Amino acid sequence: MAKSPSAGNKESGVKEGAGKAASPRVGESGKRRASAAADLAAAASQGTRPQDVAVRRPGRPSGAARGAEQRSRLLDAALELFARQGIVDTTLGEIAREAGFTSAMMHYYFKTRDQLLDVLIDERIGPLRASLGVPFQEHADDPVAAITQLAQRMVRAAVAHPWFPSLWVREVISDSGLLRQRMLERFGNANQKMSLAAIERWQKEGRLNAALEPSLMFITLLGLTVLPLATSKLWRGDPKRRQAGEEEVARHAVALLTQGIAPKKASSD
Numbered sequence: 001m002a003k004s005p006s007a008g009n010k011e012s013g014v015k016e017g018a019g020k021a022a023s024p025r026v027g028e029s030g031k032r033r034a035s036a037a038a039d040l041a042a043a044a045s046q047g048t049r050p051q052d053v054a055v056r057r058p059g060r061p062s063g064a065a066r067g068a069e070q071r072s073r074l075l076d077a078a079l080e081l082f083a084r085q086g087i088v089d090t091t092l093g094e095i096a097r098e099a100g101f102t103s104a105m106m107h108y109y110f111k112t113r114d115q116l117l118d119v120l121i122d123e124r125i126g127p128l129r130a131s132l133g134v135p136f137q138e139h140a141d142d143p144v145a146a147i148t149q150l151a152q153r154m155v156r157a158a159v160a161h162p163w164f165p166s167l168w169v170r171e172v173i174s175d176s177g178l179l180r181q182r183m184l185e186r187f188g189n190a191n192q193k194m195s196l197a198a199i200e201r202w203q204k205e206g207r208l209n210a211a212l213e214p215s216l217m218f219i220t221l222l223g224l225t226v227l228p229l230a231t232s233k234l235w236r237g238d239p240k241r242r243q244a245g246e247e248e249v250a251r252h253a254v255a256l257l258t259q260g261i262a263p264k265k266a267s268s269d
Contacts, residue, residue, distance in 0.1 A: 071109050073099045075124060078116055083167040087178045092116070117182050125183070128157055128164065133191055136198050143202040147221070148254050154225040155250040165230035173222060192218070224253035 077099035081090045092113060096106035110116040132153055139146035158165045171179035199217055202208035228249050 070099075070101065070105065074101065074106060074109055075120060078120060079124065079161075079163040079167065082171065082179075083163040083165075086170055087113070087117070114182075117179070118186070121179075121183060121186060125179070126187075128161065129183075129191075132157070133195070136195055140198070141207075143199070143208045144258055146198075147217070147257055151221055151225050151253045151257060152250050154221060155229070155246050155253070158226060158229045159246050165226045168222070168226055169230045173219070221253070221257075224256060225249060 074095060078090075078095045081095055081098055092106050092110065093103045095116075096103045099106075110119065132150060135146040135149035135153065139149065167179070171177035172183070174180065195218065196214045199208065199212070199214040203210045203212065203214070229246070
C-alpha cells in the first residue's frame with residue numbers, strides 16, 4: 001500500500017530533524033580530531049615526537065596564542081641562564097631544557113644564538129634600557145631629580161627583572177661582555193653621549209657639582225644600585241646586612257648621590 005504524501009513529508013521531516021540535532025555532536029568531535037591532528041602535524045614539522053605532544057583540551061590556548069607563550073618561555077629561560085652562567089657558556093639546547101622544551105622546538109623559533117640575542121635586545125633589554133633614559137628627558141633642568149629618579153628606576157628594574165643585575169654586571173659592564181658588544185653594534189653610543197652632554201651642561205650652568213666626572217656617573221650609579229643586588233647572595237647571610245632590601249639600597253644610593261658622606265647640617269630655623 002502506497003504511503004500518502006503527507007505521511008512521507010512527516011517521515012522526511014523527522015529524519016531531517018534528527019540529522020540536524022545530531023550534527024553539532026559530530027561537528028565538535030570532528031573539530032577535536034582535527035585539532036589533535038594539527039598539533040601532531042606541527043610537532044612533526046618541528047622535530048618533536050608525537051608521544052611528547054599533549055592533546056589539546058577545550059579551553060587551552062591554541063595556535064598563535066600557544067606559540068607566543070612558548071616563545072616567551074624560551075626568552076625567559078635564555079635571560080635566566082645568560083645571567084647565571086654567561087652567554088658564551090650557554091647553548092640553545094640548555095635554554096630549551098630550562099624552558100621545558102626540546103632542542104627542535106628551540107630551533108623552530110631561533111636558528112642561532114645571534115638571532116636569539118637580537119630578539120632579546122629588541123623585545124626585553126632594549127625597552128628596559130630606554131626606560132632608564134626617561135629621567136633625563138623628564139627632568140632636563142633638574143639634575144638632582146633626574147639622577148635620583150634614575151637610581152630608583154635601576155633598583156625597580158632589578159626587582160621586576162631578577163635577571164637584570166647579574167646579566168648587566170656579567171655582560172654589559174664587562175669589556176668582554178658579548179651583550180655589550182652586540183648592543184653597541186645595534187644602537188651605537190648616542191644615548192651615552194646625550195647623557196654625558198646633559199651632565200656637562202648642568203655643571204656649566206652651576207646646577208651640578210663641577211668636581212664630578214661625567215664619564216663616571218653612570219658606572220657609579222650601577223655600583224650603588226645594581227651591583228649590591230647582583231651580589232646579594234654573597235651578603236644575605238650577614239646578620240647586619242641581610243635586612244637591607246631594595247628600598248634600603250635605593251635610599252642609600254640617593255643619599256650618597258645627593259648629600260655625600262658629610263653629616264647633614266642642622267637647619268638654622
